[in-house]
Amino acid sequence: MKIKPFSTELFFALYEFTAAHMLSSSDCETMSVGELLQKSGRSASDLGQLQLGYTESQGNPAYRKLVCQLYQDVTPEDVVILTSPVEGIYLTMQTLLNPADHVIALGPAYDALHNVAEHLCGQLDLWQLQPTSTSWQLDFDSLNLMISPRTRLIIVNFPHNPTGFQPTPEEFHLLLQIAEENDCWVFCDEIYRGLETGLQEQLSIPSAADCFEKAIVLNGLSKTYGLPGLRAGWLVVRDSALRNQLIGWKHYTTICPSAPTEFLAMQALQVHKQLAIDSSQLVAANLREFDAFVQQYPGHIRWRAPQAGSTALAEIRLDAFNGALPEPVDTVSDYCHLLAKQHGILLLPGVCLGGPANSVRIGLGRRGFSTALQAWRATGHFLSH
Ligand SMILES: Cc1ncc(COP(=O)(O)O)c(C=O)c1O
Incomplete structure (x- = not known):
C-alpha cells in the first residue's frame, strides 16, 4: 500500500527556494550559526571542537534536561530526541x-x-475545526459521536497549523478528559507553542505532557525558535513501555541525533525565551499588517485572524481576482501557481492541508512580509473593474 503524497512538501518543492516573496512559510525568521552561537555566548571554536562520533539514541542527557525547562513536570527520561x-x-x-x-x-x-x-490503519476520522464568523471552534458533539472502543489515538495540534486556532484551557482539559474516559492516547503536536500572539487576548494552555499520562507530545526548534535547518525535535513520552518501543523503531530510522544539531540545539535552548519573544514580536507585527491589508480589500480576501502560532487561513474570492487577470483561473490552487510562477509570491493552497478549496495559508513569521504584500498589490490583481 502506498502512502498519500505529501501535498504541502510537493507544492513547496516547486517554488520555495526560488520565489522572492514568502507569504506562506510556517517557520519563523531564522539566523546564522554565528548568530546563534553569539546569542548563547559560545564561539565557533567551541563548535569546532565537537567530536563527530555516534550519539546516544535517546539523545544527550544534557539536551534532554534542557528540554525539560519547557514543561512543569517532565523528566529527562521522558524525552526522546x-x-x-x-x-x-x-x-x-x-x-x-x-x-x-x-x-x-x-x-x-x-x-x-x-x-x-491513515496509511497504517486505513481508517481515520477527521475531527474538523468549524469556522465561526471571526474564528474557529472545536465541535465536541462530533468528537463524542466519532469516538468508540476501537479508537486508540486522537491526533491534535495546538497552536494549530494552518488556522492559528488555540483552544481555551477549559476546552483543552475537556478534550483530555474525553480521551481519558475512552482510554485513548493523545498525540499533541505543540511545535508552535510559545507563539500565543493573537490580536485580542493572550491564549496559552499547558502542555499536554504536564496534564495527561497518555499524551505523546511533539515539539522542536523549527517554528517558534526559527531553526528549521537544524532539524531539531523531540517527543515527550511519559509511558516507559511505549517510549522503549518507540526508541526501538528509531533504530530503523535514524539511530541517533546528529552531533552538531545536538550541540546547536542545546545553545538554542539556553536562550529559548528570547528566541520565542523575537518570533512572537515579528508574528504580532505581521498579523496587524495583514489585518489592515484584508480590511483594504474586503471584496478580494477575508480571514479569521489567528489566536496563536505563525499561520492562518485566508479566503480568496476568486471571482474578484479573475476580473483583473488576463486569463481567468479555475481554482485557488491555480491562482497560487500563477502567483508563484509569474510574480515569485508564494501562497500555499489551503487544500494541501485539507482546508477549504477557496483558502490559502498565510505565514506570519518572516521578515520581508510588508515587501511581499507590496509585491502582491503591485501585481494589479486587486484592481477592480
Ligand atoms: C504541525 C507541524 N508539525 C510538525 C512539523 C514538522 O516540522 P519539521 O519540518 O521541522 O520536521 C510541521 C512543519 O511544518 C508542522 O507544521
Whole structure:
C-alpha cells in the first residue's frame, strides 16, 4: 500500500527556494550559526571542537534536561530526541498503531499528521475545526459521536497549523478528559507553542505532557525558535513501555541525533525565551499588517485572524481576482501557481492541508512580509473593474 503524497512538501518543492516573496512559510525568521552561537555566548571554536562520533539514541542527557525547562513536570527520561520534528510523527504512529485501530485527527492539518496514521490503519476520522464568523471552534458533539472502543489515538495540534486556532484551557482539559474516559492516547503536536500572539487576548494552555499520562507530545526548534535547518525535535513520552518501543523503531530510522544539531540545539535552548519573544514580536507585527491589508480589500480576501502560532487561513474570492487577470483561473490552487510562477509570491493552497478549496495559508513569521504584500498589490490583481 502506498502512502498519500505529501501535498504541502510537493507544492513547496516547486517554488520555495526560488520565489522572492514568502507569504506562506510556517517557520519563523531564522539566523546564522554565528548568530546563534553569539546569542548563547559560545564561539565557533567551541563548535569546532565537537567530536563527530555516534550519539546516544535517546539523545544527550544534557539536551534532554534542557528540554525539560519547557514543561512543569517532565523528566529527562521522558524525552526522546529526534533527528527532525517530523520523524516524531512517523515513530509515534508506527509504535502505537495496528491495522484495525481507529484514529481521530483534527482537521485541517499538516499532512504527516493524517497521512501516516491513515496509511497504517486505513481508517481515520477527521475531527474538523468549524469556522465561526471571526474564528474557529472545536465541535465536541462530533468528537463524542466519532469516538468508540476501537479508537486508540486522537491526533491534535495546538497552536494549530494552518488556522492559528488555540483552544481555551477549559476546552483543552475537556478534550483530555474525553480521551481519558475512552482510554485513548493523545498525540499533541505543540511545535508552535510559545507563539500565543493573537490580536485580542493572550491564549496559552499547558502542555499536554504536564496534564495527561497518555499524551505523546511533539515539539522542536523549527517554528517558534526559527531553526528549521537544524532539524531539531523531540517527543515527550511519559509511558516507559511505549517510549522503549518507540526508541526501538528509531533504530530503523535514524539511530541517533546528529552531533552538531545536538550541540546547536542545546545553545538554542539556553536562550529559548528570547528566541520565542523575537518570533512572537515579528508574528504580532505581521498579523496587524495583514489585518489592515484584508480590511483594504474586503471584496478580494477575508480571514479569521489567528489566536496563536505563525499561520492562518485566508479566503480568496476568486471571482474578484479573475476580473483583473488576463486569463481567468479555475481554482485557488491555480491562482497560487500563477502567483508563484509569474510574480515569485508564494501562497500555499489551503487544500494541501485539507482546508477549504477557496483558502490559502498565510505565514506570519518572516521578515520581508510588508515587501511581499507590496509585491502582491503591485501585481494589479486587486484592481477592480
Ligand atoms: C504541525 C507541524 N508539525 C510538525 C512539523 C514538522 O516540522 P519539521 O519540518 O521541522 O520536521 C510541521 C512543519 O511544518 C508542522 O507544521
